[in-house]
Each structure stands twice: as structure tokens, then as C-alpha cells.
Amino acid sequence: MQKFDFFVDNRKFKNTINDIVTAFKMKDFTYNLIEKVYQENALKRTKQILNNTPKKINLDLTDITLKGKKIVFNVINGIYGPGTFASAGLAIALMMRGHDTLVLTCGKALSMCTAGITIYSAKNPCDNCVDYSKKFYTMLGIPHKTYFDYVTRDDLFNIGYFISNKNKDKPYEIRDIDDEYKGVNIKQLATNSAERYFEGKMEKENYDEIYYKELANAIISVDVAERMYEEEKPDILISSQNYFSAWGGIAEYCRNQGVRIIDYCKGYDNNTIGFDINQINKDRFNEYYNKYRSKQSLSTEETSELNDLFNLRMLGAYGDTKLYKFETKDIKKDLDYEKTYCMFTNIPYDAGLHETVREFKDIYEWVSYTIELFKKRPKDKLLIKIHPIESVVRAQNTISDYIKQNIDLTDNIEVIPSNTDISPYSLFPIIDVGILYSGTLGLELSLKKIPVVLVGASHYSDKGFTFDVYSREQYKQLLSKDIKLTDKQAELAKVYAYYYFIKSYIPVNFFYRNNFLDVGWNIKSFSQLAPGKDKHLDVVCDYIVNGGVYQKWK
DSSP: OOOOGGGBOOOHHHHHHHHHHHHHHHOHHHHHHHHHHHHHHHHHHHHHHHHHSOGGGOOOGGGOOOOSOEEEEEEEOOOSSHHHHHHHHHHHHHHHTTOEEEEEEOTTOSSSOGGGOSTTSOOOOHHHHHHHHHHHHHHHTOOEEEGGGTOOHHHHHHHHHHHBOOOSSSTTOBOOOOSEETTEEHHHHHHHHHHHHHTTOOOHHHHHHHHHHHHHHHHHHHHHHHHHHHHHOOSEEEESOTTSHHHHHHHHHHHHTTOEEEEEEEOSSTTEEEESTTOOOHHHHHHIIIIISTTOOOOHHHHHHHHHHHHHHHTTOSGGGGGGTOBOOOOOOOTTSSEEEEEEOOOTTOGGGGGSOSSSSSHHHHHHHHHHHHHTOTTEEEEEEOOTHHHHTTOSSOHHHHHHHHOOOOTTEEEEOSSBOBOGGGGGGGOSEEEESSOTHHHHHHHTTOOEEEOSOOTTTTSSSSEEOSSHHHHHHHHHSOOOOOHHHHHHHHHHHIIIIIISEEEOOSEEESSSSOEEEOOSOGGGGSTTSOHHHHHHHHHHHHOSOGGGOO
């Protein structure tokens, strides 16, 4: 039986570097001081661009008659970073097209800062954030409010009493309250946020404190949403990371009132942005494929573009794969087995997974069930490739830990650890079937005509090129069959991959982002954001206002 342990762990040096970075970020004073310098430079640059902007397109709302839609950006933390530039640029562009915009930031109302989304993030940037965001948006003439425009300090105090027993010995003990608050599942949002914060680390005492604060954040955001909705009556809310308490409370409350929610995110390339990327929505792709492509396969040029991108991902040189420092290995297939299956696991604390549930309640149940199936199939090989992020963040309570502590493996089942330089792509030549709960790798397997058994819902499920699971019996049958992708299915996978990787992340030219500190405006005048000046920005604004399929851009 081939072993993969000999590829493990030349990552000590990499982890040492991570420790240095982490230590730097945790030095709040130093981090905030450096950020302050960049903030001042950003404000100076913004003022210069305003001076270059013709007065006839001045952004002062008193000079503009707005008849369009009300669009709210829930930015939350207005620290110097790509989020502030993206929201400001889009808000200005939408105002120039006759729409009424509003940017929302926390203003120190939340019990826990969203900039500290994980235990390794810099903490307490509030002073920089509150002061900078007010100056930044005010200078630009963009309407800006904080959560304190909708809640008071007394409200926050009362929220504390609502969720806590106020036991001196157990200060973070939670009352027996309902999962839902004003129609929003606050407990799910708080759980998502707390688990994300610890990146799998679940020390009871510390976890209770973070969960308490995230639960408070969820309630605060719902209360803000309720009052903001009554006052502003938004048509559209633009947000991100809506699985988490501060964002999700507002997004879910507004969604329940009929407000259109747009989830935006940064793209794989530094200067691209995507909208509603991971929504489980087949209608948008079907419209793109049927209406805008007329069901045509990729052209030679498109195929080359997709292949170049995939090759970079295989080398660990594109997007999220850069994080893992993959190396290409020549892995030999174990010929002692009839077929080789590979299960690619997710990270258990991935907040989006609760929306992908079909037959199995969570990743752990799926892993256990699959292993038990293959224990009874000694002629087939099961590889279990642990997600590389488990070692990058050195998380606890991982899938690796779960298997070691709970399951005895047979000879035909082998775990490939997370702390290995083996790329998942190196396994492609030796596997006959890929098994996934969800995850982009399933799409990439399909590109190589490797059949994928997909257990959870995903943005690429039910598109015609994966074998989607809706019951355990069906799962068992699929793993027993000789499933293969047809040429037509493989071609459809290529079209969807092009749609997802290339067309769903649209270039934005008005700001640049090289790293977390090196961001800024990429324009000389805000007149460059006016209609007709930037074809990509025109597409983005049209999608925000009217919906549809923005992936039609050329």
C-alpha cells in the first residue's frame, strides 16, 4: 500500500513565517499606527482626485435629483482597505446613474469587531475605522450612517440582559432564547462566526465568550436592519460574508422584507470583483448558456484562456491555491485495487456548508458513512485528501483529528494529511472517481473528465456534469456503478468553468489592490466612473440595479 507520509512536513519554515506575521498583526498598536499612515495618504489622494473632478458632476446630493433605486452598502468596518474603495467607487458610480445610495458602518456599536474575524486578525481597529470612514465617505459626498443612527447604547445594554443570565461565575452563560429573532436565525449566525473565529479551535471557556459576543452582534444587526428598513426603505442591500452574525443579521432581515440582497466578493485576480458567486442558482447559468452563448462550446481562444488559468491553479500560482504552496508530484496508481476513489474533504467550520446540506447533516457524518462503505469494499481504494487549510491555520477539531479519534481504517483506506506538499491536482491521474461534499475542486475534476459524486448542494451542482446525491441509497448505488462523464458533459463542465472562473469575476479599474495595505484609487478623476466611461463598470451597475446575467460582459 502506497504511503503519502513521506511528503509531510517541510512546512516548519512556512509556519514560522506565519507566526511572525501573526505576531505582527496581534500587535494592535503597531498595526493601527501603520494603517493610520496609509489612511492619511488615502485621504490626500482622494482629495486630489476630487480636485480633478469637474464641478458639473459634483457628488453633492443637494445638486442631484435622484429618481432611481435606494441602494444600501453594509460595509460595517470602514477601515482602510479594498472594501472601502470598492463600496465608495460603486456608490459614486450608482449616484452618477441617478440612484440614492447609503453606506453603513458599525461606528463601534457591535460587541465584537468584524475586522477581527479570526483569532489571528488584528484587533481593536475601532478608532482608526470610525474616524477614517467618516472622513472618507464625507469627503466624497456619499451618504454615510453608522449603526448608532438606528440603535442607542441603552439598546445595546438591554441586548446584553436579553441573552445573558448575568451569572458572575459564568458571565457568558446564555439564556434559553429562541433560535430565531425577528425572523432571523441568530444562533446559526453566531455559531458560524464563532467557529470561523477560532478556525476550528473550540476551547470551551474562550468559545463561550466569543459565541456570546457574536450572538449579541447578530441581534444588534437585526435591530439595525429593522429600523434602517423602516427609515430608508431600501430596494437593494449590497453586503458580503452574509453567513456571519454582523452581516447576516441585516441581510436576512432585509431579505425577509423583500429587499434584493447582493453578495459581493473579491475575485481570484486582485483587481476583479464578483457578485452572488456561490449562490445555488442554476437559472443564471442556464440563461448565460442558452441565451448569450446559444449553447455553444468554448472557442479556441476561450479554451486556451481556461487552460492557462487551470495550469496556474495546478501550480499553486493562482487565487486561493497560492496559499497552499502546492508542488506537482508524480503519484503512481496502486494497481492492487480495481478502482481508486478520492474523497476531498471540506473544512468543518466553513460557514457556507449549512446551506449545502442534503442527505448528511454535516461533514463528519458524511466522512464516517463513506469510510464504512469502503470498509466493505476491499477491492477498491479510498483516498481521503484532507483540506490543506487545516495545516495552514493549524486548526483543531479537524477532519484529521476526527478520523484518528473515532474510526479504525482498513488497508484499502488511506488518509493524505493536510500538511503535505501533494497537490490535489497531483492525484487526478490516479483516481477514477472524485467524492465531494462541495468545493470548487469538483468542478476542476470534471474539467479533466473525472466523474464527481457530489453529496451537498453547490453552485455547480445540478448543471448536468456531476452525479448529485439526494439519498444514502442513491449514494451507495453511484459508488457501486461504473460512472463516467460523456464528451457532452465534459464540454458543459468547461463552459461552466469558463463562466465561473473567468466571466463571474469582472475587472474593476477604478481601484487597485496589491496586498492588504497596498490599495488605492486607480483613477485621476471621478468623472471616469460616469456612464459610458468604463464598460465593465457599466455592466456592474446594470447588474446591481436590474439583476440578470452580468457574466455576458466582453
